[in-house]
Amino acid sequence: MSRSESHAMDMTLRRIFGIETEYGISVTDADRDPDPGTVAMIMFRPIVAASRSTNTYTPNGSRLYVDVGSHPEYATAEARRPIDALRLDAAGESTMRSLAMQAQDLLREQYGPRTRIHVYKNNQDSAGHSFGCHENYLVRRDISLSLLGEQLIPFLVTRQLYTGAGTWSADGQFQLSQRADFLDDAISASTTRSRPMINTRDEPHADSDMYRRLHVILGDSNRSQIATWMKLTCTHLVLCILEYCTHHCLDTGLAGMALADPGKAIKTVSHDPHGTAVLDMADGSRKCALEIQNTYLRVADRFVRDHGDDIALNIADAPECLELWGKALDAVHFSDITELATWVDWAAKYRFVQSMQLRHPNLSVARIRQFDLDYHDVANGHIFDSLVSHAQMRTMLTESDVERARTTPPSDTRAALRGAFVTAANNAPGCTWSADWTHVSASVPGAKSREAEMLDPFDSQPSDDYKKVMELVSGAAD
C-alpha cells in the first residue's frame, strides 16, 4: 500500500454515513400518568398536522417518525462526512427538544401544571428494555460478511472504551456500555427478537450491485458530540482498510484480531473500565481490549499515512481522529478519568457521580440512576448542559451550527435534493407530497402529479424528473 498506488480519489473509500436514534419517553410530576404512546402522539401532533402522518422527512433531508414501542426516532440524512452526520444528529436532538417542550405545555393542561416530560437519548429504561442507536455505513459489496465478523467486530466490541455511554444497573454496578448486556450474535438479520452486533438486513438505498448497507446496532447513543464523531470516524477508517485491502488483494494486518466469542467479549469489556480484562481470541491466544484497540490504531495510522492524499480520508478528518484515538487509549491505560471525561460519555458521568459522592457519601443507587438518566434527557436534563457550560465537556458544534442544521441538508449528497423538495413542498399550499430515501413525489390540485427517483446517494445533481417535481411544487407556491 504505497502512496504512489493511491491517487487523489480512490472510489473504494467513498462512504455515506447515517445515524438512527431511538429516544425514550417518560413523564414525571403529573397528577396522573400518561402512557408513553399517548405522550409520543402529543409530541408528534405538529408533525401530523403538517404531513398527516407520524412518519415524515425534515427540511434537512432526515427522517422523523414514531417507531415500534412508541419511541420517537430520527434518522439522519445521507452524509459523506462524519461531521455532517454529527450536525444532523445534533439537529435531531434539537428537534426532539422542541417537540417535547411543546408537548409539555399541552400535557400540563391535562395532567397538571408541574408535569415534566423527559426525552432520553439513551438505550435502556429502568425495567431493562433496550432500544437502539444504529449506525449505517455504505460499504462495497465485495467486502464479505466473514471478513466483517473477523476483523470489524473485534474493533466494534472494544471501541466502547471511548464510545460507551456508561450506565449503572439496579444493584449499583457500573459498566461502560448500555447495550452490551442485550447483544447476542455477532451478525444476523433480525433486530428485535435477537439482537446482533451487525444487522444484515440489506437495504442499501443505493445501487445494490455495488453497495451493501452495513447496519451497526451494538453502539450506545452518545450525548458527547466528539464521541458521536469519533465512533463514525474510527469505524470509517477501519472499514477503509478492509475495503481497500479486499479490493487490491492486500493483507489488512488485522487477521489476528478475530474473537473466539464476541457476545461474551463485549460484556467482559463493558465491565472493565481499564481495558485490561483478558479476552479469548479465535486463534487460541489472549488479548485485552486495550491491546486490540492499539493494534487497530496502529494499522489505521499507517493506512492514513499511506493514503493521506485520498479525498475520502481527508474529509473524514483522519489526522484529528487518530490523535484523539491515541489520547483516549493512553487515558484508559493511565486511568486518567479527567482527560477521558472531557469527551467520553461514560467517563463524564462516572466522574460526575464520583464528585457527588465526595459531597454526599451515602448517595443512593436510585439517585445515581437518576443522574444517569438526567444526563441523557434532551428535554429537561441538567447535567450534560451544565458540564458543557462549565467547560467540563468539549463540543464540536455551536448552537447556531445545530439550529442551521435543522433546515440545511448536506450539499454533496442526495439529501440536498430531498431537503430542498421538503422545504418547497411545505411552503406550497394545497400540495400533497411524499418522500422516502430514494423517491420524492408531489401533487397539486388541477395538475398532473410528478415523481422522481434518486438512486445514487452520492449524487446531489437534479435529474429532469426532479426538476419537473420542483416546478410543480414551486408553481403551487406562487
Added chain:
Amino acid sequence: MPQEHKPVQQTNVQGAQTQQEQSLAVEQGQVNPAAQYADVAEGLDSVLDDIESVLENNAEDYVNHFVQKGGE
C-alpha cells in the same frame, strides 16, 4: 486539501493527575475500578452546585417512571 473546520474545541479542565502518578497507580496493580478512578473527581464544583439546586426529590419515583417497551 485544506481542512474546512477544526473538529475539536479545546477547553481547560482542572484536576488532571500527572502521568507519573497515573503510572504508579497502574504499576501498583489493576484492582477495583472504582478505587482507582475515585480520587480524580475534582473540578466539578460549579456543576455539582447546578445539579443540587434543581434535583428532584424522589429519585426512586423519577427512575421508576421510565418504563417503555423496547424498540428497534
